[in-house]
Amino acid sequence: MAMSGMREARLHNPDVVIVDLGLPDRDGIEVIKGIRRWSAMPIVVLSARTAEAQRLLAFESGADDYIVKPFSAPELLARVRAVSRRHVRGDLPMAILRLGGNSVDLTGRIARTAGGHEIRLTPLEHKILAVLARHSESIVTHSTLLKDVWGPNREDSGSLRVYIGSLRRKLEADPSRPKHIVTELGLGYRLLLDPLAAVEGSVE
Secondary structure, rough: OOHHHHHHHHHHHOOOOOEEEOOOOHHHHHHHHHHOOOOOOOOOEEEEEHHHHHHHHHHHHOOOOOOOOOOHHHHHHHHHHHHHHHHHHOOOOOOOEOOOOOEOOOOOOOOOOOOOEEEOHHHHHHHHHHHHHHHHOOOEHHHOOOOOOOOOOOOOOOOHHHHHHHHHHHHHHOOOOOOOEEEEOEEEEOOOOOOOOOOOOEOO
């Protein structure tokens, strides 16, 4: 089943691939890695495996999202639409992020309130937002953030938590109940933009 599915993916180049980790002829992680050798197409995992290590392994192998069974059809459709939107954008962050009443210009590195007052963000805070925006609506693991922001040799996530807390205090209406910079327990963070947020350019 896994091999035939991978052949079909190569032949038809679907908009989204849905992978179950518990395949009878091959582990789903190997399928994800195999697809990632030749394609950046979105991959959504469906699995009964709830262990944090399994979920992290799926994301590190190239999965874009992970849905635990049992799940509802509306949830699956919403997740598929989310990864599809990200893929259509070319996996590039939005130049202007809309977070409630605040806006962040990733190109100009300027953040403002709805009233036009500047919100002072540090260079590292801008960089963290850019990485989260590049994967908006999908989980970004701690290791990915540490590598992309601080470099490949950074392993301490304490600094990351400090900066995430600072960003929430500056950008969230209620930092104790964030709606935009959301924690995915044991995995990392997810950036949720306003539903009507406009894509105003892109950032390399």
